[in-house]
Amino acid sequence: MSVQPPPFFASVFARQQTRRRPARKGILVVHAILIVLTTFFALPLLLVLASSFSRESDLALYGYSLWPRHFTLDAYRFLFQDASIVVNGYGVTICVTVVGTFLSVLIMSLFAYVLARRDYRFQRLLTIFLVITMLFSGGLVSFFLVMTQLLHVQDTLLAYIVPFLVIPVNVLILRTHFKGLPIELIEAAKLDGAGEWHIFFKIIVPLSIPALATVSLLVSLAYWNDWFMGLIFITNPRLMSLQYLMYQIAQDMTLLQTTREVANVTPPTLSVLMAMAVVTIGPILLIFPFIQRFLVRGLTLGGLK
Amino acid sequence: MKLQQRFSLIKEASAPIAGWFILSVSLRRGLLRWRSTLSLTVMALPAILILLVLAYLPMAGIIVAFKNYMPYRGIFNSDWVGFQNFHFLFGTDQTWQITRNTVLMNLIFIVTGTLVALGIALLFNEIRDSSRVLFKIYQSAIFFPYFISWVIVGSFVSALLNHDSGVINRLLGSLHLPVIDWYASPQYWPLILTIVFLWKNVGFSALIYLSGIVAIDPEYYEAAQLDGASKWQQVRYITLPLLKPLIILLVILALGGIFHGDFGLFFMATGDHSALYPTTDVIDTYVYRALIKLDDFGMSSAAALYQAVVGCILVVLANWIVRCIDPDKAIF
Numbered sequence: 001m002s003v004q005p006p007p008f009f010a011s012v013f014a015r016q017q018t019r020r021r022p023a024r025k026g027i028l029v030v031h032a033i034l035i036v037l038t039t040f041f042a043l044p045l046l047l048v049l050a051s052s053f054s055r056e057s058d059l060a061l062y063g064y065s066l067w068p069r070h071f072t073l074d075a076y077r078f079l080f081q082d083a084s085i086v087v088n089g090y091g092v093t094i095c096v097t098v099v100g101t102f103l104s105v106l107i108m109s110l111f112a113y114v115l116a117r118r119d120y121r122f123q124r125l126l127t128i129f130l131v132i133t134m135l136f137s138g139g140l141v142s143f144f145l146v147m148t149q150l151l152h153v154q155d156t157l158l159a160y161i162v163p164f165l166v167i168p169v170n171v172l173i174l175r176t177h178f179k180g181l182p183i184e185l186i187e188a189a190k191l192d193g194a195g196e197w198h199i200f201f202k203i204i205v206p207l208s209i210p211a212l213a214t215v216s217l218l219v220s221l222a223y224w225n226d227w228f229m230g231l232i233f234i235t236n237p238r239l240m241s242l243q244y245l246m247y248q249i250a251q252d253m254t255l256l257q258t259t260r261e262v263a264n265v266t267p268p269t270l271s272v273l274m275a276m277a278v279v280t281i282g283p284i285l286l287i288f289p290f291i292q293r294f295l296v297r298g299l300t301l302g303g304l305k
Numbered sequence: 306m307k308l309q310q311r312f313s314l315i316k317e318a319s320a321p322i323a324g325w326f327i328l329s330v331s332l333r334r335g336l337l338r339w340r341s342t343l344s345l346t347v348m349a350l351p352a353i354l355i356l357l358v359l360a361y362l363p364m365a366g367i368i369v370a371f372k373n374y375m376p377y378r379g380i381f382n383s384d385w386v387g388f389q390n391f392h393f394l395f396g397t398d399q400t401w402q403i404t405r406n407t408v409l410m411n412l413i414f415i416v417t418g419t420l421v422a423l424g425i426a427l428l429f430n431e432i433r434d435s436s437r438v439l440f441k442i443y444q445s446a447i448f449f450p451y452f453i454s455w456v457i458v459g460s461f462v463s464a465l466l467n468h469d470s471g472v473i474n475r476l477l478g479s480l481h482l483p484v485i486d487w488y489a490s491p492q493y494w495p496l497i498l499t500i501v502f503l504w505k506n507v508g509f510s511a512l513i514y515l516s517g518i519v520a521i522d523p524e525y526y527e528a529a530q531l532d533g534a535s536k537w538q539q540v541r542y543i544t545l546p547l548l549k550p551l552i553i554l555l556v557i558l559a560l561g562g563i564f565h566g567d568f569g570l571f572f573m574a575t576g577d578h579s580a581l582y583p584t585t586d587v588i589d590t591y592v593y594r595a596l597i598k599l600d601d602f603g604m605s606s607a608a609a610l611y612q613a614v615v616g617c618i619l620v621v622l623a624n625w626i627v628r629c630i631d632p633d634k635a636i637f
C-alpha cells in the first residue's frame with residue numbers, strides 16, 4: 001500500500017477496506033450451482049408429495065408429475081379411514097421408537113460413562129470388549145439364529161427394539177463427551193459422600209444434555225427408519241412397522257384391501273403408496289429443525305473426536 | 306523428669322494409634338473403591354450382556370459355516386462338513402461377481418462421494434456468512450435425504466424409473482425417444498446407484514468437511530487476500546492443503562469398510578429385481594437371499610464369514626494406517 005493514512009483515521013480506513021467488497025460474479029455462480037443442486041435434491045420429495053395429492057386415474061394416465069393435475073385428498077382419506085393396517089403400523093413404529101430410544105440411550109450412556117472413567121478398574125478391558133465388536137461380526141446367519149432360536153423374539157416387538165440397544169459408534173460419541181468432563185467434578189462429589197448412581201444421574205446427566213440429545217436423535221432415526229428387522233423377523237401383519245409395511249404394500253397392493261366392500265371403486269393404490277411415503281417422512285420433517293441444531297453441532301464434535 | 310516420661314509415653318502409645326487410624330482410613334477408602342467399582346460394573350452390565358448375546362455369541366455361531374446346518378437338528382447335531390461350503394462358494398462365478406460389485410461400487414462411492422461432498426462444502430463455505438437464510442435452505446435440502454429410509458427412497462426411484470408411469474420414461478416418450486426398461490437393464494445401474502448414493506449421503510459428508518473448513522484460521526485467508534490471491538487460489542493453496550488430513554482420514558476409514566455394502570441401497574433402491582443382479586448384487590444381498598429366500602444356511606454363513614474376515618483385516622489395516630498418520634484419530 002503506497003499511501004499511509006493519517007494515524008487517527010487508520011482504523012476507520014481499515015474497516016472500510018474489509019467492508020468494501022465488490023459484488024463478485026463468482027458469488028452468483030455459487031448460488032446458481034447450489035440452486036440447481038437444491039432443486040435436484042428436493043425433486044423426488046416434490047414428486048411424491050404431488051403424486052400423493054393426485055387422482056389415481058391421473059397417475060395411471062399421465063404417470064407421476066411434479067404438480068397434481070387434479071388436487072384430491074382421496075389417498076389420505078383412504079389411508080386413515082379404510083386402511084387400518086397403516087394406522088396399526090404407525091402405532092407399532094411410534095411404540096418401538098419411543099421405548100427403544102429411551103432404553104437404548106439409558107443403556108449406552110451408562111456404558112459410555114463407565115468407559116470414560118479412567119479410575120475404573122476394568123475400563124481398558126471393557127473398551128477392548130467394545131472395540132472388538134466393531135471389528136468382527138458373526139454375520140447375518142448367526143445373528144438370525146441367536147435372535148430366533150435363543151431369544152425367540154421373532155414376531156414380537158422386541159425384534160425391532162433389541163438389535164439397536166447398543167450401537168458402538170454412539171457409545172464412542174458419548175464416551176468422548178464424558179471424557180471431556182472434568183474428573184474433579186466426580187472427585188468433589190465423592191468427597192461429599194455421593195454414590196456412583198447419584199453422581200451419574202444428578203450431576204453428569206444434567207451436564208450432558210446436548211450430547212444425549214444428539215445420540216437420542218440418531219437412535220430414534222435408526223428405529224423410525226428401520227425396515228430390515230421387520231423383513232427378517234416379522235410375519236404377523238399387525239406387528240409390521242411403518243417402513244416394513246410400506247415395503248410390503250409396494251410389493252403387494254392387496255394388503256391394503258379391507259373387509260369393507262366398496263363396489264366399483266378401484267382402491268387408490270399408487271397415490272396411497274405416495275401418501276404413505278409422505279406420512280412416513282412427516283415426523284422427520286417436523287423434527288428436522290431440532291436435528292439441524294443438535295446433530296450438526298454434535299456430530300462434528302463427536303465424529304471428528 | 307515427669308514431662309519427658311510423659312512425652313515418651315505419648316510417643317510410644319501414639320504409634321499404634323496412628324497405625325490403626327491409617328489402617329482404618331485405607332480400609333474405608335478401599336471399601337469405597339470396591340463399592341464404586343461394583344456400582345460402575347452394574348451400570349455397565351446391561352450393555353455388556355447385550356453385547357455378549359448379540360455380538361459375541363454370533364461370533365461363535367460362525368461354526369454354522371462349517372456344518373451342514375439343518376434347522377430341525379440344531380447347531381450341535383448337524384453334520385460337520387469342514388470347508389465344503391467354502392468350496393461351493395468359491396467355485397461359483399457368482400462369488401467373484403458379488404465381490405467385484407461390492408468392492409467396485411464402494412470404491413466409486415468413496416471417490417465420487419469425497420469429491421462431491423468437498424465441492425459442496427466449499428460452495429457452502431462461500432455463502433454461509435453472506436446469506437445465512439439461503440445457506441440454511443440449501444443445507445436443509447441437501448442434508449434432508451439422509452433421514453429418509455431406504456424403503457421410501459426405493460419408491461422415489463420407482464417413481465422416476467417405472468416403465469409406464471415413471472417420470473424419466475414419460476419424458477423420453479414426450480421427446481419421442483425410445484423408452485428404456487430400467488429394471489431389466491443392469492448396465493445403467495452402477496450410474497443410477499451412484500447418483501442415489503450421492504443424493505442420500507453427500508449432505509452428511511459435506512457437513513463434516515464444512516466443519517473442517519470452518520476450523521481453519523481466517524488469518525490465512527486475510528493474509529492471502531492482502532496478497533491479492535483470487536478465491537480459487539485461496540482454495541487451492543489454503544483450504545485444500547489444510548483439509549488434507551481430514552480427507553485422508555475419512556477416505557481411509559471408508560476404505561476399511563469397503564467389503565460391506567449398504568444393504569438398503571442395493572436391495573431397496575433396485576427393488577430386488579433379479580435381472581439387475583449382475584451389477585447390483587453385493588455380498589450383503591447375497592447372504593440375505595441365501596438365508597431368507599433359499600434357506601441355504603451353509604452358503605449364507607460361509608459368505609458372511611468370508612465378508613467378516615476380509616472386512617476385519619481391512620478395518621485393522623485402515624486403522625493402522627490412520628494411526629501412522631495421526632495417532633489421535635485412530636479408533637483404537
